[in-house]
Amino acid sequence: MLSDRDRLLRMYRERVAAYQDADDGFRDRWSAWCRMVLAYGGELVVPPLRPEPDLDWLLADGMEHGPQVRVVSSGGDCHGNV
Secondary structure (H helix, E strand, O other): OOOHHHHHHHHHHHHHHOOOOOOOOHHHHHHHHHHHHHOOOOOOOOOOOOOOOOHHHHHHHOOOOOOOOOOOOOOOOHHHHO
């Protein structure tokens, strides 16, 4: 039986593999993007339903913006506190 993470990973890989409109190198570029994003933390990158049209731009010019901010709330109004 697959773990939840392994099940999601397989589903995400199948989604990217099934992109009809993507060129042959899209999957490799998507994998590079995932590695770049995950270097900042996290476990998985959820692929969009269709190929990301700006992926090449993101790979070339994408960067982290500003320091990470942590908002601590005791009121439960997370959207209002941001």
